[in-house]
Amino acid sequence: xxxxxxxxxxKIIEKRQSVAFWCNPISGHATLYWYQQILGQGPKLxxxxxxxxxVDDSQLPKDRFSAERLKGVDSTLKIQPAKLEDSAVYLCASxxxxxxxxxxxxxxxxxxxxxx
Amino acid sequence: KNQVEQxxxxxxxxxxxxxxxxxxxxxxxxxxLRWYKQDTGRGPVSLTIMTFxxxxxxxxxxxxTLDADTKQSSLHITASQLSDSASYICVVSAQAGTALxxxxxxxxxxxx
Numbered sequence: 001x002x003x004x005x006x007x008x009x010x011k012i013i014e015k016r017q018s019v020a021f022w023c024n025p026i027s028g029h030a031t032l033y034w035y036q037q038i039l040g041q042g043p044k045l046x047x048x049x050x051x052x053x054x055v056d057d058s059q060l061p062k063d064r065f066s067a068e069r070l071k072g073v074d075s076t077l078k079i080q081p082a083k084l085e086d087s088a089v090y091l092c093a094s095x096x097x098x099x100x101x102x103x104x105x106x107x108x109x110x111x112x113x114x115x116x
Numbered sequence: 117k118n119q120v121e122q123x124x125x126x127x128x129x130x131x132x133x134x135x136x137x138x139x140x141x142x143x144x145x146x147x148x149l150r151w152y153k154q155d156t157g158r159g160p161v162s163l164t165i166m167t168f169x170x171x172x173x174x175x176x177x178x179x180x181t182l183d184a185d186t187k188q189s190s191l192h193i194t195a196s197q198l199s200d201s202a203s204y205i206c207v208v209s210a211q212a213g214t215a216l217x218x219x220x221x222x223x224x225x226x227x228x
Binding site: 004040041042043044045091093102104105106107108109110112 | 120148157158159160161162165167205207216218219220221
């Protein structure tokens with residue numbers, strides 16, 4: 001089966017600019033996650049969707065970050081305006097159900113964002 | 117505070133040797149523990165998932181152990197290969213249905 005798709009793979013922007021990332025989860029996976037992974041650290045959950053509803057966005061910096069999954073399939077994550085500390089890899093993942101159970105979580109290749 | 121600590125931070129071993137990576141957690145109530153392998157420039161890939169009642173789980177040359185009493189887990193890699201060079205991340209779920217808590221990972225380098 002096809003894996004989690006993400007685009008773009010790399011993005012370089014200047015601070016205060018806007019950027020958007022796209023994710024297409026594995027077909028049939030109800031749960032979709034966006035993670036931020038700063039170099040040398042483990043992924044940090046930004047937002048979790050169950051179908052098109054938000055399950056957890058407690059660590060999403062809502063003053064600058066937004067995400068949507070309008071039709072319960074693919075999703076976009078936006079940063080506006082970007083700051084230097086937003087430089088990281090943004091990982092999208094999906095699972096059949098909530099990953100806190102035994103549902104395996106599948107990750108995409110990530111988008112590496114560099115903010116200059 | 118729910119935390120996952122991994123050690124060592126990095127490790128270099130010779131091809132063919134065995135190694136063990138450690139994971140300590142303070143997550144409660146515990147649901148399950150996972151080990152992921154993350155190659156450079158790729159997303160993490162699941163190696164094992166263990167629940168409270170499981171002590172050991174293997175996936176090829178990877179063997180994970182879990183001691184829920186001491187809240188410790190280890191990942192043992194047997195007969196290492198160059199392709200094992202990656203970051204290994206320990207992840208704990210506090211309870212079914214909630215977010216996963218990630219450790220910072222151990223970077224393993226296997227040299228010939």
